Amino acid sequence: MKQAKNILEVRNIHKDFSGLQVLTGVDFTVAENEKHAVIGPNGAGKTTLFNIITGNYKPSSGKIIFKETDVTGKPPHILTRMNMSRSFQITNVFPEMSVFENVRAGVRSRQGLRYNFLKRPERVAGINQKTEDILEQVGLTDVMSEPVSALSYGRQRALEIGITLSTEPELILLDEPTAGMTREETAEAIRMINEVTTGRTLIIIEHDMDVVFSLADTISVLHYGTILASDKPDEIRNDQKVKDAYLGEE
Ligand SMILES: Nc1ncnc2c1ncn2[C@@H]1O[C@H](COP(=O)(O)OP(=O)(O)OP(=O)(O)O)[C@@H](O)[C@H]1O
Ligand SMILES: [Mg+2]
Missing domain, CATH: 3.40.50.300 (P-loop containing nucleotide triphosphate hydrolases)
Structure with a gap:
């Protein structure tokens, strides 16, 4: 089977805020047309990671490759123009x-x-x-x-x-789009997100595991500043490290 092209590569990203190490070597890739969820406990660094991918923050070190171009440190308006x-x-x-x-x-x-x-x-x-x-x-x-x-x-x-x-x-990043919604609003939002992201790539930060497991093709678990696992939903569900660190707490 032909491997899908990667639209995004996050390579060994580190980020600290005046001494506080938030990301300590984040690596994962996102294939074209994939729906990729990023999960992890509060304060794990998920939003910080988004801010680095979208050029709102510069990483302390590491690289962001978008559509085979090194865009590390490029400002948001350039990335918007690159879709x-x-x-x-x-x-x-x-x-x-x-x-x-x-x-x-x-x-x-x-x-x-x-x-x-x-x-x-x-x-x-x-x-x-x-x-x-x-x-x-x-x-x-x-x-x-x-x-x-x-x-x-x-x-x-x-x-x-x-x-x-x-x-x-071509690449859409959504940070907790269903936060604060009722169950009905959430169900409707998932259906709509699924529809509007068809033919595009989605990266979604989400706490609601129903949303994550009903939407994502691939899940990356961010824990203490690194990716604990990045895999298909079934693999993540059965991953002992993930269960111990995160899913088990639910
Ligand atoms: N601009 C900033 N300056 C200093 N510290 C920051 C900054 N942005 C984030 N942090 C710190 O980085 C850590 C990770 O925050 P971040 O918002 O990325 O977590 P998160 O995984 O998105 O959490 P949540 O699930 O609660 O949204 C936190 O300790 C936070 O206080
Ligand atoms: Mg956040």
């Missing part, structure tokens, strides 16, 4: 603006770069169409004219994912 996209916290949306306008702002930033040779009316129509498509995918068509502040919490999180999609990502 990496991360969900941002809801504080990055404009609450008084409509749902439509929030997604359109992201689409416009991308299409402005790609289609600036087109005449204005075609361009505007294209941007509006793309925005409507995204809203449909994340299930927000019925509230697209509402201000974001009027949405329920679960639907605000869906909007975050919509904004993440607006830059046509």
Whole structure:
């Protein structure tokens, strides 16, 4: 069987914050079109790892290879242009603006770069169409004219994912997208995430093991700053080291 190409390689990443060693040699790879979950206890360094992959933090040492290019230390806007996209916290949306306008702002930033040779009316129509498509995918068509502040919490999180999609990502990183959701909202969010990430690569940080085991093709367990195991869900479930360190606690 042909081995899928790796879209991301995390090589021996170390990170310390003024003496506090948070990551002490993190290694794992993510194949194209894989759904990859990163799990581990609170404070394990999962969000820090995301911040390094997305260029928000520079690692103390180690390398990030994205699409066969060394992107270590490259700033977030360069990675966005290379089609990496991360969900941002809801504080990055404009609450008084409509749902439509929030997604359109992201689409416009991308299409402005790609289609600036087109005449204005075609361009505007294209941007509006793309925005409507995204809203449909994340299930927000019925509230697209509402201000974001009027949405329920679960639907605000869906909007975050919509904004993440607006830059046509190949690799999407979601940090606990179902945190704080009800069971029903979580089930709906998983279905939607599964759908919108088809044909793309997903890395998701998640505490809810139902979400992890129903979504992920591969799971990496981050524990005390290193990867304890990175494997298929069944292997992770039966891994004695993982059970002892993490899953056993549940
Ligand atoms: N900018 C920073 N400056 C100093 N310390 C930081 C910084 N960011 C994270 N840390 C520390 O790094 C450690 C790992 O934090 P991180 O947020 O990456 O963990 P996490 O695995 O995402 O946890 P959680 O599951 O609670 O979200 C913590 O001890 C945290 O206090
Ligand atoms: Mg975190």
